[in-house]
Amino acid sequence: MIFVELFIAFCKIGFTSFGGMSMIPLINSEMMNHGWMTHSEVLDIVAIAEMTPGPLGINCATFAGIRTAGVAGALVANLGISMPTLTICALAAVFFEKFKDSKWLKGCMMGIRPATLGLISGALVVLGESNLIVENVFYWPAAVIAIAVGILMYKFKFSIPAAIVLAGVMGLVLA
Amino acid sequence: MQEKLKIAGIIFYSFMKIGCVTFGGGWGIVAQMQEEFVDKRHWITEEELMDYTSVGKSIPGTMIANVSYLFGYHMGGVICGIAALLGITFVPLVLLTFITLFYNNVKDNIYIMKALVGIRAAVLPIIGLAIWNLRKAAFKKRYGYAIALGSFLLYYFMNMQSFIIVIMGAVLGLLLTERSGEK
Numbered sequence: 001m002i003f004v005e006l007f008i009a010f011c012k013i014g015f016t017s018f019g020g021m022s023m024i025p026l027i028n029s030e031m032m033n034h035g036w037m038t039h040s041e042v043l044d045i046v047a048i049a050e051m052t053p054g055p056l057g058i059n060c061a062t063f064a065g066i067r068t069a070g071v072a073g074a075l076v077a078n079l080g081i082s083m084p085t086l087t088i089c090a091l092a093a094v095f096f097e098k099f100k101d102s103k104w105l106k107g108c109m110m111g112i113r114p115a116t117l118g119l120i121s122g123a124l125v126v127l128g129e130s131n132l133i134v135e136n137v138f139y140w141p142a143a144v145i146a147i148a149v150g151i152l153m154y155k156f157k158f159s160i161p162a163a164i165v166l167a168g169v170m171g172l173v174l175a
Numbered sequence: 176m177q178e179k180l181k182i183a184g185i186i187f188y189s190f191m192k193i194g195c196v197t198f199g200g201g202w203g204i205v206a207q208m209q210e211e212f213v214d215k216r217h218w219i220t221e222e223e224l225m226d227y228t229s230v231g232k233s234i235p236g237t238m239i240a241n242v243s244y245l246f247g248y249h250m251g252g253v254i255c256g257i258a259a260l261l262g263i264t265f266v267p268l269v270l271l272t273f274i275t276l277f278y279n280n281v282k283d284n285i286y287i288m289k290a291l292v293g294i295r296a297a298v299l300p301i302i303g304l305a306i307w308n309l310r311k312a313a314f315k316k317r318y319g320y321a322i323a324l325g326s327f328l329l330y331y332f333m334n335m336q337s338f339i340i341v342i343m344g345a346v347l348g349l350l351l352t353e354r355s356g357e358k
Contacts, residue, residue: 014236018338048274048281051291053197054267055237062271071272078268084236085244085260092234093248093256096226104349109226111348112341114319116229117309118326119337123202124302126331131295142296150300160207163297164196171293172286 002069003076009034010061010080015088017057027060036064057081141174182251183258190243190262197239197263198298204239204263206305208246218250221312233338239263318351 009030017023024046031037037045045063049056061081065074099105131142149167152158158166193207205228212218219227227249231241240260247259274281281287313319322344329335329343 016235018232018235018238018336044278048271050295051198051287052267052270052274053195054264054270055197055201055239057237058240058264058267059271062268063275066272066275074268074272078264081237082240082260082264084234085240086257088234089231089236089241089244090248090253090256092230093245096230096245097249100226107349107352108345109222109348110316110319110352111322111344111346112229113222113225113313113315113344114323115326115341115344115347116225116232117306117313118323118328119232119330119340120202120205120228120302120306121323122327122330124299124306127202127302128299131299142292145293145296146299149297150303153300153304160203160210160301161192161196163301164198164294167293167297168290169293171290171296175289175292 003073005034006065006068006073006077007080010057010064010077011083013060014057014081014084023056023060027056031060031064036068141171144174145170179251179254183247183255186247186250186255187258187262190247190259191265194263194266198294201238202302202305203298204242205309206301208242209305209308212246219246221309223249225309225312229341229344233341316351318347322347 013023013026013030017026024042027045028039028042031042032039041063045060046056048063049059052059058078058081061077062074065071065077067073069076096105132139132146134142145167148170149158149163152166153160153163189211193204193211196207197203205224208224209221213221213224227242227245231245232238234241240263243259243263244256248256313323326340326344329340330337
C-alpha cells in the first residue's frame with residue numbers, strides 16, 4: 001500500500017540523516033527506487049528547498065507525497081520524516097529537562113555551547129561563499145544586500161520578517 | 176490544563192510565523208527564536224537557546240523540527256512540543272503543496288528568482304547577528320574561545336559531522352570543568 005511505503009521510506013530518510021544536504025543521497029536513492037521521482041526532479045526539489053522556507057526533508061516529503069498519493073500522501077510522508085523528532089528527540093527532551101541541573105550535564109554544556117557557536121560560524125562561511133561567489137566571480141548585488149540588511153537590523157532594529165521582505169525587494173531591483 | 180493549551184496555542188502560532196522565514200538551511204531559526212522567545216517574550220535564556228540548538232542538531236531528523244520540539248517540551252511538556260512541531264511544519268507543507276501543483280510556473284519565473292537572490296543574501300547578516308548575540312552565552316569560560324575555534328576549523332576544513340564535534344565539545348567541557356573544580 002502506497003501510504004505505508006511513503007511512511008517507511010521517509011522514516012528511513014529521517015532516522016539515518018542529520019538534516020539538510022546530508023539527506024540528498026538518501027532521498028535520491030529512495031525516490032528513484034520507488035519510481036516516485038526522476039533524478040532531475042530530485043535536483044529540482046533540492047533547488048526548491050533552497051529557495052523556499054522550510055527544511056529539505058519536509059519539502060521533499062510534501063513533493064513526493066503529493067505526486068504519489070495527493071495531499072493525504074503528503075501528510076503521511078511528513079509524519080514519517082517527523083518520526084525521529086517524535087521518538088529520539090522526545091526522549092532527549094525528557095532526559096535533558098530532568099538532568100539539566102546536574103553537575104555533569106552543566107559541565108558538558110560549557111563545552112557544547114562554544115562548539116555549537118563554532119559550527120554556526122562554519123555554516124555561515126559556507127553559506128557566504130555560495131551566495132557571494134557565483135561561478136568564481138564575486139557577486140556584488142548579494143554583498144550589497146547582505147551589508148544593507150545587516151545595518152538595518154543592527155542599527156535600526158529591523159525585525160527578521162521585515163528584513164526578509166525588504167531583501168526580496170532589493171533582490172528584484174539589484175539582481 | 177487551560178493555561179497549558181493557551182501556551183500551546185501561542186507556541187503553534189509563533190512557530191508558524193517562524194516557519195514563514197526559515198530560509199538558508201535551518202540555522203536562521205536560531206536568530207528567529209532569539210528575537211521571539213529570548214528578547215521579546217523572555218521565555219528562555221540565550222544559554223537555553225544554545226542548548227536546544229546543539230541537542231537538536233546532534234540527533235537524527237530535521238534540525239529545526241528537533242529544536243522546535245525541545246523548546247516546546249521545555250515550555251509545557253509533550254503537548255507544547257507537538258504544537259511547536261506542527262507549527263514549524265505547517266507553512267512549508269502548505270507552500271510546497273502549491274509549488275508542487277504549479278511547479279513549472281514557479282521554476283522558471285525570473286522575478287521569483289531575483290527576489291530569492293535577495294532573501295538568500297539576507298540570511299548572512301541574520302545568522303551573523305545571531306552568532307554575535309549568542310557570544311556571551313557561549314563564552315562563559317576562557318577555554319570556550321579555543322573550543323569554538325577548534326569546532327569551526329573541524330567543520331569548515333575537515334567537513335566533520337556536526338554531532339561528532341558537539342560530542343567532542345561535551346567531553347572537553349566536562350573535563351575542563353572538573354579540573355577547575357567548580358560547581
